[in-house]
Amino acid sequence: MKITIAYIEEPPFGWTGRDQAAMGADIELADVVLRAIGVSTIHHHLTSFDELLPGIQEGRWDMNVPLFVTPERAQRVAFSVPVWSIGDGFLLHCGNPKVLTSYEAVAARSDARLGIIAGQVQFESAKSAGVLDRQIVLFKDQPDAISALRAGMIDAYASTAVGNRVLAESADNAALEAVAHNNGGDGRVPIGAFSFNKSNHDLIKAVNKRLIEYLGSADHRARMERYGLTHTEIDGAIISQSAKY
The missing domain is CATH 3.40.190.10 (Periplasmic binding protein-like II)
Structure with missing residues (x-):
């Protein structure tokens, strides 16, 4: 087979x-x-x-x-x-200069730009938290999103907390860090x-x-x-x- x-x-x-x-x-x-x-x-x-x-x-x-x-x-x-x-998290520049620890934190900063892969669940999560369309930059895949993050085109890349943690530990991403989100009170x-x-x-x-x-x-x-x-x-x-x- x-x-x-x-x-x-x-x-x-x-x-x-x-x-x-x-x-x-x-x-x-x-x-x-x-x-x-x-x-x-x-x-x-x-x-x-x-x-x-x-x-x-x-x-x-x-x-x-x-x-x-x-x-x-x-x-x-x-x-x-x-x-x-697996819960969500952000990959962003070391030091987290805009203090982006959640989708709500992105929504609270009009100058924050969030990268998301088109069609992934993080888009709806961000929108539900109040992130505006103009704050979201959609990408076809993860490599493109991370390249944009390194170039300063976006402030954070939203994906799984585990995936971002592993990416941040890579030698290629020494200037980046991962922030896991709090999944909320329902524990789901x-x-x-x-x-x-x-x-x-x-x-x-x-x-x-x-x-x-x-x-x-x-x-x-x-x-x-x-x-x-x-x-x-x-x-x-x-x-x-x-x-x-």
């Missing part, structure tokens, strides 16, 4: 290595699970974020790397059980899951069965730790999985 999984350039979840091979936390998790259900050939297809859902719907590939689950997205694709639970943190064409019932069932068995195991935790994902991100997904499945 051959499976094609689409991914985007978004370390530590997925990226293209120097040998042009796909790598990252989500890539490794997918590979482990797919091999366990008998997939003999795995093809990794690099795409852009805005093509992930259309690509699955149109049958251009079989599976997407995890992305945040929303009711709107669930109308278009079928999601697996949750695989991580967004969950991420693999996605599939809704008609691909056998693959969804097989992947879910193996994920339920594997998530939270010692092997899973050790693999994810190498990419900066901790017990917090893993256990949050398992709790959500227990409540729903």
Whole structure:
């Protein structure tokens, strides 16, 4: 059996290595699970974020790397059980000169500019907090957004707290730091899951069965730790999985 999984350039979840091979936390998790259900050939297809859902719907590939689950997205694709639970954060210049610690802090400063990948959930989160359209700069992918941040075109880049933390620790980003957001009083943190064409019932069932068995195991935790994902991100997904499945 051959499976094609689409991914985007978004370390530590997925990226293209120097040998042009796909790598990252989500890539490794997918590979482990797919091999366990008998997939003999795995093809990794690099795409852009805005093509992930259309690509699955149109049958251009079989599976997407995890992305945040929303009711709107669930109308278009079928999601697996949750695989991580991660809050938002900012990547910004060291010292955080404009004191941008939340979306509300951005909204309170008319001179603040926030970079977001087009179509990602951070856009709605920012808008809900009062950030104006003129304060938001949309980008096609993470590399473009980070280049703009380094160049001073934006003051902060909004993404996952984990991803930003790993990026800030990179030697290439010595002038940048990460700030995690407070997720609010309800304690809920967004969950991420693999996605599939809704008609691909056998693959969804097989992947879910193996994920339920594997998530939270010692092997899973050790693999994810190498990419900066901790017990917090893993256990949050398992709790959500227990409540729903």
